[in-house]
Amino acid sequence: MTLKRTALWCGAGLAALLGIAALTVALAVTLAVRQPELIRPYVQRALAPRGGSATLAGLSVTISPPTLAISGLVISGPPGEGELLRIDRLQAELIPARIFSGGPRLRHVEAKNIVFERLRPSESETPLDLTPLTRLFDIEDLSLTDARVRLAFPGGDLAAEGLNLSLIPGEGGIRALTGDGKLTLRSDGSVFAEGNLSARGKVTPDPAIEVSLELAAARLSVRGQDIGGLPLKGDLAFRSGSFSGNLNGDNLSAAALLSLAKVLSGRGLDGWSPSGTVSVAARIEPEKPGPRVTAKIKLEQIGFSSPPGDVMGGKLSGRLDLDCLLGPKPRMKADLVINQGEALWGTVYVNFMQNPLDLHAGGTRAATDEYKDLLIKGGLAGFGRLKLEGKARRAGGTWHHQGRLELGETGLGPVFKTFLKDPLAAGHPDLASLKMDGTVRMELSFSGKDKAVDLNGRLLLRSGTLLREGEPSVFSGLEIDLPISYSVGIADPGRSGPLLAAEWGRLSLKELRLGEEKIGPLDMPAVLVPNRLYLGGNIDASLFGAKLLLQRIQVDEPHSPNFRIHLAAKVDGLDLSKLSSKMEGRLGGVLDPVQIDSERVTATGDLTGELFGGKTNISRVTVARPFTPGREFGGDIKVDLVDMERLSAALSSGRVTGRISGSVEGLRISYGQPVAFHLKMESVPTKGMDQTVSVKAVNSISVVSTGSSLGGSGSSFMMGFFKDFPYSKIGFECGLKNDVFTVRGLIREDGVEYLVKRRLLGGINVVNGNPDNRIGFSDMVERAKRATGEKNK
Amino acid sequence: MQKPAHRFPFIVLAVLVVLTACVTVNIYFPAAKVEKTAEKIVDEVYQEKKDTPPAEQKGKPSSMIDGGLLGGLTRLAWLGPATAHAEDATTVSNAGIRALKEQIGQRHQELLPFYKQGQVGITKDGFLEVRITSGLGLPQVATLKRLVDADNAARRQLYEEVGKALNLQPDQISQVRQIFAKQWREKAQAGWPVQADDGKWSTK
Numbered sequence: 001m002t003l004k005r006t007a008l009w010c011g012a013g014l015a016a017l018l019g020i021a022a023l024t025v026a027l028a029v030t031l032a033v034r035q036p037e038l039i040r041p042y043v044q045r046a047l048a049p050r051g052g053s054a055t056l057a058g059l060s061v062t063i064s065p066p067t068l069a070i071s072g073l074v075i076s077g078p079p080g081e082g083e084l085l086r087i088d089r090l091q092a093e094l095i096p097a098r099i100f101s102g103g104p105r106l107r108h109v110e111a112k113n114i115v116f117e118r119l120r121p122s123e124s125e126t127p128l129d130l131t132p133l134t135r136l137f138d139i140e141d142l143s144l145t146d147a148r149v150r151l152a153f154p155g156g157d158l159a160a161e162g163l164n165l166s167l168i169p170g171e172g173g174i175r176a177l178t179g180d181g182k183l184t185l186r187s188d189g190s191v192f193a194e195g196n197l198s199a200r201g202k203v204t205p206d207p208a209i210e211v212s213l214e215l216a217a218a219r220l221s222v223r224g225q226d227i228g229g230l231p232l233k234g235d236l237a238f239r240s241g242s243f244s245g246n247l248n249g250d251n252l253s254a255a256a257l258l259s260l261a262k263v264l265s266g267r268g269l270d271g272w273s274p275s276g277t278v279s280v281a282a283r284i285e286p287e288k289p290g291p292r293v294t295a296k297i298k299l300e301q302i303g304f305s306s307p308p309g310d311v312m313g314g315k316l317s318g319r320l321d322l323d324c325l326l327g328p329k330p331r332m333k334a335d336l337v338i339n340q341g342e343a344l345w346g347t348v349y350v351n352f353m354q355n356p357l358d359l360h361a362g363g364t365r366a367a368t369d370e371y372k373d374l375l376i377k378g379g380l381a382g383f384g385r386l387k388l389e390g391k392a393r394r395a396g397g398t399w400h401h402q403g404r405l406e407l408g409e410t411g412l413g414p415v416f417k418t419f420l421k422d423p424l425a426a427g428h429p430d431l432a433s434l435k436m437d438g439t440v441r442m443e444l445s446f447s448g449k450d451k452a453v454d455l456n457g458r459l460l461l462r463s464g465t466l467l468r469e470g471e472p473s474v475f476s477g478l479e480i481d482l483p484i485s486y487s488v489g490i491a492d493p494g495r496s497g498p499l500l501a502a503e504w505g506r507l508s509l510k511e512l513r514l515g516e517e518k519i520g521p522l523d524m525p526a527v528l529v530p531n532r533l534y535l536g537g538n539i540d541a542s543l544f545g546a547k548l549l550l551q552r553i554q555v556d557e558p559h560s561p562n563f564r565i566h567l568a569a570k571v572d573g574l575d576l577s578k579l580s581s582k583m584e585g586r587l588g589g590v591l592d593p594v595q596i597d598s599e600r601v602t603a604t605g606d607l608t609g610e611l612f613g614g615k616t617n618i619s620r621v622t623v624a625r626p627f628t629p630g631r632e633f634g635g636d637i638k639v640d641l642v643d644m645e646r647l648s649a650a651l652s653s654g655r656v657t658g659r660i661s662g663s664v665e666g667l668r669i670s671y672g673q674p675v676a677f678h679l680k681m682e683s684v685p686t687k688g689m690d691q692t693v694s695v696k697a698v699n700s701i702s703v704v705s706t707g708s709s710l711g712g713s714g715s716s717f718m719m720g721f722f723k724d725f726p727y728s729k730i731g732f733e734c735g736l737k738n739d740v741f742t743v744r745g746l747i748r749e750d751g752v753e754y755l756v757k758r759r760l761l762g763g764i765n766v767v768n769g770n771p772d773n774r775i776g777f778s779d780m781v782e783r784a785k786r787a788t789g790e791k792n793k
Numbered sequence: 794m795q796k797p798a799h800r801f802p803f804i805v806l807a808v809l810v811v812l813t814a815c816v817t818v819n820i821y822f823p824a825a826k827v828e829k830t831a832e833k834i835v836d837e838v839y840q841e842k843k844d845t846p847p848a849e850q851k852g853k854p855s856s857m858i859d860g861g862l863l864g865g866l867t868r869l870a871w872l873g874p875a876t877a878h879a880e881d882a883t884t885v886s887n888a889g890i891r892a893l894k895e896q897i898g899q900r901h902q903e904l905l906p907f908y909k910q911g912q913v914g915i916t917k918d919g920f921l922e923v924r925i926t927s928g929l930g931l932p933q934v935a936t937l938k939r940l941v942d943a944d945n946a947a948r949r950q951l952y953e954e955v956g957k958a959l960n961l962q963p964d965q966i967s968q969v970r971q972i973f974a975k976q977w978r979e980k981a982q983a984g985w986p987v988q989a990d991d992g993k994w995s996t997k
Contacts, residue, residue: 312926347935347939427942427947625950632889670887670892673892675889737887739891777891
């Protein structure tokens with residue numbers, strides 16, 4: 001019984017509430033009909049957005065037919081940032097019978113001079129919301145005239161003016177839709193693009209909307225100058241709560257599209273100067289979980305240049321296919337093929353007709369600042385394929401990323417030619433005639449934060465050969481199987497030590513040619529750990545008659561311009577005659593450590609050995625700029641008790657007997673010529689060895705020191721009687737600096753400077769009559785050639 | 794006896810004065826020599842002036858033979874007038890500088906058409922810059938850029954070599970560059986793009 005009573009009371013209460021509500025509505029309608037000005041303030045308040053305002057000039061309601069008419073409605077958002085809606089006049093007639101049944105609820109809607117303005121660019125990342133179009137389902141007969149819409153974009157604003165839209169009822173509840181208007185895109189205060197938009201279609205009771213859109217006579221201009229047309233046609237349909245449609249544009253100007261993108265995005269895209277045309281066929285189709293947008297873009301004769309001019313393209317043709325699945329986790333896929341044209345990146349030139357490019361990219365935006373299934377793969381035909389897959393997410397302002405990088409079998413020849421030889425041959429002529437063969441393959445996993453990346457994987461190089469056209473290979477049979485562990489963008493990666501022996505890779509070389517000499521085969525373990533390349537074991541080879549032993553080879557930061565090579569070198573029995581036919585002797589020694597970087601080679605240690613029957617010592621060996629054509633060799637040389645007879649015979653400069661000791665300090669050689677040195681030599685009396693100098697040798701000294709040979713009948717006379725003159729001492733020093741040779745005698749007696757001092761009872765003096773003499777480099781070269789009998793080339 | 798309290802600061806001050814005097818470094822920059830060198834190199838590269846043979850050093854013979862017992866014969870063996878060609882002491886040269894000058898000179902001949910078309914210009918720092926590429930196919934642009942890159946590398950090395958030959962400090966190389974830049978631009982032919990010190994480009 002209690003339950004029945006409770007239900008009774010509830011029913012009575014509900015009836016009372018409904019009655020009150022009905023009375024309120026009836027009162028409101030009565031007031032609206034009879035005294036509309038009384039409810040206008042309430043309507044204004046209800047229409048005013050937060051922080052904004054609404055004003056309504058006129059409001060009228062009629063019962064038969066049930067019609068609402070408003071005039072002078074202005075709704076505006078917060079000052080300076082809101083939206084503005086202004087309606088001069090709007091009249092809508094209600095169909096009460098359809099309030100509780102299907103079909104349009106508004107019989108006739110007439111609106112004039114509607115203005116909608118959005119003064120600030122939308123910050124929303126979602127696509128344009130088209131659901132307001134569904135309001136058309138509720139209207140049987142529509143007449144919208146002279147409407148205006150203005151939307152601000154980052155780089156300008158888009159205005160649709162003189163908009164007219166009508167729905168005319170037809171058979172079977174189908175209403176014909178027509179509309180037109182003028183679209184204008186303004187940027188920097190001037191008209192950037194304008195065109196006439198027209199729409200034809202129908203609204204069906206499904207409910208559905210099908211409409212064909214056409215943007216005609218669309219032109220784009222920059223500062224009054226026409227930069228191309230933008231003719232677009234499309235169809236749009238709304239059915240079962242989903243949109244579908246297509247948009248087509250043929251031969252759209254690339255310059256116009258880029259300008260449009262610049263205006264719409266507000267991003268600085270100045271200076272790219274594109275040319276060529278783009279044809280677009282885009283579709284939007286309903287799919288789960290969101291609409292799918294696909295586009296086939298045909299690129300024709302595209303040209304561009306980056307603002308600094310470091311990246312350029314010309315006559316590029318190909319296609320770009322885009323496939324985006326929108327929704328809460330948008331997925332995107334892009335396939336690019338360029339099979340005509342050419343590109344220049346810095347000094348690297350690629351002809352896509354010879355080496356077409358195909359590139360495929362894709363990924364899913366799993367959440368804000370989180371991307372999954374990222375994939376980039378592709379390559380240039382004839383080069384190799386690159387595949388990069390991974391994921392990235394941002395946390396705490398830092399991007400974390402990880403994935404895999406795979407370089408498929410890649411020909412070293414095209415890579416060497418395109419990225420090394422062609423770009424650098426202008427400054428390194430030696431490269432011009434080089435050719436490389438072989439293949440390389442690499443698999444790496446990566447993980448890191450922002451620009452810091454840890455790489456782990458393996459590099460495989462097969463059959464590497466470098467050869468000069470028409471000559472035997474510089475090296476051949478290079479095989480590398482290198483485990484890689486590398487850190488990029490990390491200041492101190494920790495420098496792990498070499499791995500266990502089983503984890504080392506190998507580097508082998510069949511043959512390396514240095515001039516006429518051959519080294520090889522070589523085979524050694526190799527591994528790259530952060531961030532050092534280790535070559536285990538020793539390189540044990542024969543070179544110029546010497547046994548060459550290279551040990552403890554390590555390369556710090558091998559993939560960086562700041563790489564440093566460390567090693568220890570042992571040379572034993574280097575045959576100097578194999579370096580130069582005029583040299584005689586052997587060298588050996590230990591250079592430890594030898595350090596090599598892009599700027600300099602330095603070696604600690606000496607090379608010692610025999611030189612023309614005496615001894616020699618070479619120290620402070622350096623090479624400046626070792627990897628450039630202008631590399632400069634440096635060092636100090638000491639010689640001790642060199643047999644001058646053998647030396648002078650080698651130089652073909654006459655016969656001198658005896659022994660000499662001295663030094664060459666600060667020797668620098670560049671481009672095959674001495675840059676600077678200071679040479680000091682003095683004869684050393686040696687028991688059992690004569691000290692004589694031939695007339696020819698005196699003549700050579702004369703030629704070198706004065707530029708003149710022994711002239712006149714005197715020398716002929718002397719040569720007729722004497723072949724050799726005894727001497728007590730030879731002493732001289734000469735230097736080269738700033739292309740100027742200076743020669744000084746080291747024997748000074750009674751104010752006279754001798755180069756060669758005769759014996760007490762005979763012989764010949766060679767006197768330096770002009771100690772301040774300065775000899776130009778080219779002149780000295782000429783004199784040396786004359787003294788040694790070498791013919792000018 | 795207690796020392797006056799003010800003596801310590803005075804000693805410190807005195808030591809500082811002495812130290813300051815000791816560490817005073819007199820930086821010398823041989824502007825005239827660099828300028829002469831730059832002028833000579835630029836002339837030779839541009840080949841506006843033909844190489845003139847170095848002046849012969851006239852005067853007394855540079856050496857002679859004194860024959861001792863054959864004293865009388867020494868006069869017969871008297872070495873004729875010395876023909877040693879002294880290098881110009883006001884300029885700087887060595888094998889590296891000569892080779893670089895030759896490289897730049899050879900490349901200059903390849904760059905000449907580009908200068909004349911206004912496609913490459915001389916910067917205020919003594920280097921080259923690609924100015925415009927209109928009218929050129931991409932392979933030609935690649936060639937031009939490679940030439941300019943190679944030439945700039947050679948110029949950079951040339952300035953360093955000149956500085957090294959004059960025992961200049963690394964931070965003085967910029968002055969060498971500026972002196973060369975002045976010469977490159979002053980001796981440029983009419984119609985070549987040049988960059989003024991304020992960074993503005995014009996056609997000479």
